[in-house]
Amino acid sequence: MSDVHELxxxxxxxxxxxxxxxxxxxTEHYLTRIDRLDxxxxxxxxxxxxxxxxxxxRADERLARGEWSPLCGLPLGLKDLYSTAGIRTTLGSAALAEHVPTEDAWTVGLLRxxxxxxxxKTNTAEFGAACYTENDVTARPAVTPYDPARYASGSSGGAAAAVAAGLLPVAHASDGAGSTRTPAATCHLVGVKPSRGLVSSxxxxxFLSAxxxxxxxxxxxxAALLLDVMAQPWPGDLYGWRSTTSFAGAVTRVPDRPLKVAVWTETGLDAVEAHPESVLAVRRTATLLGELGHEVREIVIPANCDEPVRQALKTLFVFSVGITAPTLVPAERxxxxxxxxxxxxxxxxxxSAAGVVTAQSVLARYASTFLAALEGFDIALTPTTNGPPVPLGHYxxxxxxxxxxxxxxxxxxxPWVNLxxxxxxxxxxxxxxxxxxxxxxxxxGQRQDAELLALAAQLEGAALWADVHPPCWYQ
Incomplete structure (x- = not known):
């Protein structure tokens, strides 16, 4: 069964x-491909x-008895930021290279x-803190199979590289500032960041759930099949909610009305121009949306990522990683x-505490500006990345x-969407x-995940993108 990964x-x-x-x-097919290509x-x-x-x-025994569950028997990879009972979880850090949890994270448990x-476990940036996937646990950074001299982005770079290369049919990922979406873009894949609270953390x-x-x-x-399994809030979630719609069902239906789409390609950074290929990607998508009957309107980017916002984002990363790492890693390591x-x-x-609170206030105002500007629109359309996958060592x-x-x-x-x-x-x-x-x-729109997935499926059905694969797909 040499071509099973093509399904x-x-x-x-x-x-x-x-x-x-x-x-x-x-399972044997994918393990063989991992051994040969990874x-x-x-x-x-x-x-x-x-x-x-x-x-x-065990899955085959269940299937033989006529038992069934949503992912029964399907091979899967889990991002190495998330605890897996009995399987080492390094968080992309050599300092935690031998860490083996005794319990699953909530979503890991749901998938099992x-x-x-x-x-x-798929490769990730150390503590998920970078948009490239290179660490001191693995001998090789996660690269896009379309050009192994370029990063598969991060921090879910390993997950995207595996799916694009046919080492997995689908993969678990996570997104704190784009960490599912940008790897998907570098690997010609679909990557979903759900609404806040749909998937439990x-x-x-x-209180700051990005x-x-x-x-x-x-x-x-x-993607909808996996999201249906993951979208089951933990009872103690601060932001938890449950969709009343099956995502797998939603993607079989086209949107029930024309959608209002806001479009921009500006980067929001004074010294950074939009890459021509990123602009082209948006233009061709906007054209197709119009042909499908949706109302597309170009707008000015709602808020620039100016110096106060950039500093607030840096503070947020310092707070999340600079405080977490010393908590998890012993001083001697x-x-x-x-x-x-x-x-x-x-x-x-x-x-300082005051610095963290100030940064949160700056980012809250920044996020609110986007929400206010998008009032009256159903969808926003932008590039995912500002240019193609970058060469190794770029950062x-x-x-x-x-x-x-x-x-x-x-x-x-x-990042604004996480906020x-x-x-x-x-x-x-x-x-x-x-x-x-x-x-x-x-x-x-907030909690409009099903509507968003239906639109994405409509674009897929209208051939926005070709069914292409990297060279290693055929090996």
Missing amino acids: SAAQQLRALRAGEVSSREL AELGAFVTVVPELALRDAA QAGAVILG APASS GTEGPVARTVAD RRLLRPYTRHLVSAGESL FAHGVEGEADLMLGWSCYT TGQPAISVPSHVDGEGLPHGVQLVG
Whole structure:
């Protein structure tokens, strides 16, 4: 069964249920591809073949008895920021290279209960703090299979590289400032950042909830299947809510009315121009939306990412990483942290409570400006990234002090959505003349995730993007 990875996740689930393929066959196929291809891609931190084959055998036994669950027998990878009982969880840090949790994170537990067969943990930036995936746990950064000399972005770079290369049918990811959407764009994939509270962050809890888990997939339907499983709030969630609509059902229906779409391509950064290919991606998407009957209007970017906002974003990262890392990493192992993480930890030592509260106020005003400007629109359309995947080492050109500005210049279109709490999806647009992928971001109204996914599926059905694959897909 050499071409089983060419089936979508939805097709694989149907084949499993019909008895046309076994979970063991699927699992062995993907494990073989990981063993053959991942040394160049850097998609995985940890692979657990024995555990995966045991889980596949149990899935096959259930299927033989006629039992069924939403992901029964489907191979899956989990991002290495999230605890997995019995499987090491490094958070992308050499300082935690031997850490093996005893309990699953909430969403990990949901995916396991749904019958997914866990093949391993996908590569991530250290503590999820970068839009590139390079750490000191793995020998290889996570690269886009379309050009292994370029990053697959981050911090869900491993998940995206694995799905694009056919090492997984679909993958678990997370997004704190674009970390699902930008890797999807670099790998010609679909990446979903759900509305705040739809997917639980348990056991973590915070009044400032910017990050959330979500799926990365080859098709909108595959992403919807995984989201249906993940969208079950933990009872103690501060922002938790439950959708009354099946996302897998939503993507089978076109929007029930013409949608009002706001469009911009400005970066919001005074010294950073929009990349021509990113502008092209938005233009061709806007044209197709108009042809599909939606009302498309170009607007000025609602708020610039000026110096106070940039400093507030940096403070937010210092607060989330610079405080978290010392809590998790013993003092004697902090020498193993990467330079950028040590930079954040050092900055965290001088961080004041007043500084954190002030930064939160600045970002709240920034987010509110977007929400107010988008009142009356159903959807916002922007590029996902400002240009193609960047070369390895790109972010190190100006030392650790310059990394944040370089990352923001490339990923400037995504962080505002984490602050507003709206749902967003990155879908492919095109592959440029150099063979590099580009994507567009669609942002929906708060808690309008089903409507957003339906629109993305409509664009997919209208052939916004071609069904192309990187060279290693055929190996």
